[in-house]
Amino acid sequence: MADQGPPEGPRGPDAGRSEHPGSGLAVCYRHPERETGIRCTRCERPICPDCMVDASVGYHCPECVRAAAAAARGSRPRTLAGGTVQADPRLVTKILLALNLIVFIGVLGAGTPLVRDLAMLGYARTGAWDTSTIGVASGEWYRLLTSAFLHQQFWHIGFNMLALWFLGPNLEAALGRARFLTLYLLSALAGSTLSYLLAAPNQLSLGASGAIFGLFGAMAVLLRRLRYDMRPILVLLVINLVITFMPGLNIAWQAHLGGLIAGAVIAWAMVHAPRERRALVQYGTCAAVGLVLLVACVLRTLHLLG
The missing domain is CATH 3.30.40 (Herpes Virus-1)
Structure with missing residues (x-):
């Protein structure tokens, strides 16, 4: 009600x-x-x-x-975005942290085969003499999401999970659990989709950075909506963007940029939606973002296989 x-x-x-x-x-x-x-x-x-x-x-x-x-x-x-206020505003954040850590432990145990099977990969041949292919274009669409829970290095998962713990609870409290989870997953998918569109077909990428940049964008929108000082979050965002585009670091900037744009768009709809049509505007925007991502992936697949 x-x-x-x-x-x-x-x-x-x-x-x-x-x-x-x-x-x-x-x-x-x-x-x-x-x-x-x-x-x-x-x-x-x-x-x-x-x-x-x-x-x-x-x-x-x-x-x-x-x-x-x-x-x-x-x-x-209700929360600012219309979600139900919960006793624990960090529950979804904790679950996402746990999932990332569980998959990381699995990577430490299984090694390269698990990374090869779950990481973001647009399209690649399995070998010089093997004509079979792997990747999203070959029907492995799950890679768009599984790659967002995949890390190989301690520093990589450390930075991403620290950012998730810093940004997640405040956004979860402001949006509500369902809206926060939707924001996180769509930002992750947007990052993978832009990587699929722009990255080389044989490029392997992984990590929660697309979703994390989506949280950065959402936090900036939320602070602006509340008329709070945006300088701290903008400084952090600029630092991360500078690191993203630094040569030699081999960072999938496409995932960062895609997540940032999607997170900002979704958060804007969630915190600025008029109360009388709030759910329609919020979930309509999420559905529209999802549809754009789907169409982009289909067109990219047709291009790679054409």
Whole structure:
């Protein structure tokens, strides 16, 4: 059941705005003498430090807190994107971490054969005298996703899992479990798809970096939506992009770029969707992204086999 909105009153970016002469700041809707740059993340009323109440993401005004408490008696509270608030906002993040670690342990035990069977590979012949082929173009579409859980080096999985633990819980709390998982998987698929489109047919790639860059893009969108300081996440993103394109590191930049674009697009739809059509906009955007990826893969396959 959808949550009820806050009580009737001023709403929107200019709700409660009554600027002092010469000042660009709004004033608290309950204390007109106090300027503030903070707004309620539900109704966007300006609120001063005495009025703002800590929420899982951002701050709420007293009216929204009371409305949420009243709504909780009939339905569960909702996240910023409309997901159900859970007692553990890190559960999906923990499961994704565990899956990556389990597959990594499997790679350490099985070695090269497991990497060859699960890594992202567009199209390749199995040998000089063997005409059989392997890769996505040969029907092994599962590689688009399995490669995103595959790592060979300790430093590779270490950096990716550290980023997942840094970004995942906040995004999971803001979006809800189902939306966060959808964001992660579609970002991973987008990274693999762009690699499939642009990388050489015989190029083998692996790692969760496409999904991680999708989380970077989503976090930037979320911080902008909440009007928080974006400089820390932008600095991290720029550093990672510089490393991505540094010559000699042999990094699959296509996966990073594809994940970043998909993550930003999906997150924008999730946090900016109007409440009355929220699910339609959110899952419609996810379906559209998935359809674009599918069409791109089919066209690339036809090109390689043509």
